[in-house]
Amino acid sequence: MLKETPSQTAGPYVHIGLTPNFAEITGIFPEDAGKTLVNDKTPGERIVIEGRIIDGQGGVIKDAVVEIWQADHLGLYNSPYEPRGHADSNFTGWGRCATDMQTGEYRFETIKPGRVPFADGRIQAPHANLWIVARGINIGLQTRLYFSDEAEANAEDPVLSRIEHRARADTLIARRAGDAYTFDIYLQGENETVFFDI
Amino acid sequence: MKTIPQSNQAPETGTFFTRDRNWHPPAFAPGYKSTVFRAPQKPLIAFPNTLSETTGPAFGHDMLGLLDHDLIHNFARAGESAIGERIIVHGKVLDERGKPVPNALVEIWQANAGGRYRHKKEGYIAPLDPNFGGCGRVITDADGHYAFRTIRPGPYPWPNGPNDWRPAHIHLSIFGTGFVQRLITQLYFEGDPLIPRCPILNTIADEKAVAQLVAHLDMDNSEPMDSLAYRFDIVLRGRRSTPFENRMEGN
Ligand SMILES: [Fe+2]
Numbered sequence: 001m002l003k004e005t006p007s008q009t010a011g012p013y014v015h016i017g018l019t020p021n022f023a024e025i026t027g028i029f030p031e032d033a034g035k036t037l038v039n040d041k042t043p044g045e046r047i048v049i050e051g052r053i054i055d056g057q058g059g060v061i062k063d064a065v066v067e068i069w070q071a072d073h074l075g076l077y078n079s080p081y082e083p084r085g086h087a088d089s090n091f092t093g094w095g096r097c098a099t100d101m102q103t104g105e106y107r108f109e110t111i112k113p114g115r116v117p118f119a120d121g122r123i124q125a126p127h128a129n130l131w132i133v134a135r136g137i138n139i140g141l142q143t144r145l146y147f148s149d150e151a152e153a154n155a156e157d158p159v160l161s162r163i164e165h166r167a168r169a170d171t172l173i174a175r176r177a178g179d180a181y182t183f184d185i186y187l188q189g190e191n192e193t194v195f196f197d198i
Numbered sequence: 199m200k201t202i203p204q205s206n207q208a209p210e211t212g213t214f215f216t217r218d219r220n221w222h223p224p225a226f227a228p229g230y231k232s233t234v235f236r237a238p239q240k241p242l243i244a245f246p247n248t249l250s251e252t253t254g255p256a257f258g259h260d261m262l263g264l265l266d267h268d269l270i271h272n273f274a275r276a277g278e279s280a281i282g283e284r285i286i287v288h289g290k291v292l293d294e295r296g297k298p299v300p301n302a303l304v305e306i307w308q309a310n311a312g313g314r315y316r317h318k319k320e321g322y323i324a325p326l327d328p329n330f331g332g333c334g335r336v337i338t339d340a341d342g343h344y345a346f347r348t349i350r351p352g353p354y355p356w357p358n359g360p361n362d363w364r365p366a367h368i369h370l371s372i373f374g375t376g377f378v379q380r381l382i383t384q385l386y387f388e389g390d391p392l393i394p395r396c397p398i399l400n401t402i403a404d405e406k407a408v409a410q411l412v413a414h415l416d417m418d419n420s421e422p423m424d425s426l427a428y429r430f431d432i433v434l435r436g437r438r439s440t441p442f443e444n445r446m447e448g449n
Contacts, residue, residue: 001215002294002433006407007222008384009230009398010369013317017307017369020333025316028272028331029263033305056235063319069254069377079253081212081375094255101318119213119246129250131380136232138223138401140380144250159245168240187236197217197242198251198378 007139010065014133018065019098034067034096037110041090044073044111048180049145052104053132056188060104064134068095068108070127075114112147118158125153125160132185142196145183148175168194212437213247214378215294223401230397231358247378252437254377257303259337266335269308269348273331280330282311282349286419286427287385290342291372294436298342304432305335305371306346313352313364322354347425350387358397365392365399374434385430388414 015023019032038046049068053061070093071077078087078094087093097106113126125146132141146154154160154173163169171193174181185193225237265272270280287306291299309315309332312324316332336344351366367384374380386393393399393412402408410433419427 001436002292002296003221003407003410004217004294004435005372005381005383005410005433006402007381008369008411009232010371010382011384012319013307013315014369014382016315016317016332017305017371020307020331023317025273025331025333028333029266029335033257033261033303033335056239059235061236067380069250071250077249077253078255079375080256081253082249084249092255116249118248124248124250127250129377131377133382134236136230136234136236138225138227138230138233138237139219140382141238142378162245163243188239192238192240194240195238195242197219197244198247 009135009138010133012063012135014063014065014135015098018096022098032096034092034094037068037092037095037108039090042111043088044091046109046179047112048107048109049128049174049183050105050107050180051174051183051185052106053099053134053185054187061134061187062099062101062104064099064106064132064137066097066099066106067131068097068110069093069129069131070110071113071116073111073114075116077116115153120158122156122158125150125157127157127159130185141187142198143185143193144172144196145174145181146172147181148173163194212252214251214376214435214437217435221404221407223403227401230401233401247376251378252376254373254375254379256301256375257337257373259301262335262337267346269306269330269332269334269346271347272334274329278329280310280349281327282330282351284347284425285350286345286347286421286425287368287413287430288343288345288416288419288427289413289429289431291338291344291374291432291434292342293374293434295439297436298338299374299434300338300340300342302338302342302344302434303335303373304338304344305333306348306368307333308348308351308368309354311349311352313354324352324354353390353392362397363392363395365390365396370432372432372434376435376437379434381432381434383432384411386412387428388412
């Protein structure tokens, strides 16, 4: 077996590579990859996911990039490795957003995902998968976002129930206000978000 | 919310080999000061791969512009080109089983020949090159091969220790077929004396892992009177072999 190429930090200038238009390097790519997940025809409930990433000193991180990967409204992933059928072609399922250089906010306009089975056949609660890179992060952080208005599904979710301390599982629940869910990610401290080794 | 009916033989196959986290740099590595307040402190939580992990976005070659792979020209004024040593950086994207990964999106970014990035937050005194943007992207071919044209970036100083310098490097972002293969790394150049002095590289414990990040001069693929070539292969996590995976290959 070969060894996986070691990870290295994305560094402070990650935007040049991942979101060059955001970094005001225009004219190379017409649009930053992952800028939109939905279009006018995407079925499903329109939602916004937004939040900030907070470091161990309580500071908001303004140089990170967040990627999201989620199923469509029926729970299908827009991927050749989705064996259960074809996801809706008007939903990419993948997005990328740099945290704002002033406010530190990231934001995705998307749809509420459907449910996806767990390894043993149980059905997971609706969730989105997040990956976070930045200066000072040596290997991309993997986490999941669940939805506060899915309490019943969350209660039986196989991943959430693996987390021994209930309070820690709560770090994965995005809070709904109107059509927007807020999901703040804490890298350290009492409220440290659960990150996965998956 | 409608759910997809699931057969009792639902394929939860083609899961990924467990990541060897001792091969990667640890999250907390105080020699690289920025990790101190950004490294998670609680243990990571593991669970078996589901479709959320084994699937990932796919990218089509039609997303690429003609010069996306050519950093010498993709930001340059017509008839001009970026300043610096012209190089080709190429290699294969493989998985841990040595299988090529076709259709993998590889994005790169780098400083210019003077070690200066085109970024608002960058304050190094070396000048910008008006003909160099610093980013490019390619998608691997059917054999997993990729190639960029660029200039060799310069080393640069950075605020960490009192006099720390980054070796010349190119940042790379790679997509595999599953979202948990997602990887960002950096490529270094064979023979660079700054390599053993780099606090970021030194967050990696195993010197064989460091060696895996060094691109090698590849005279056979250089272009006489034009560009030197450097070879850099990238290894992504491999999938466990399953009947389901074989079916995928037939698609
Ligand atoms: Fe860099």
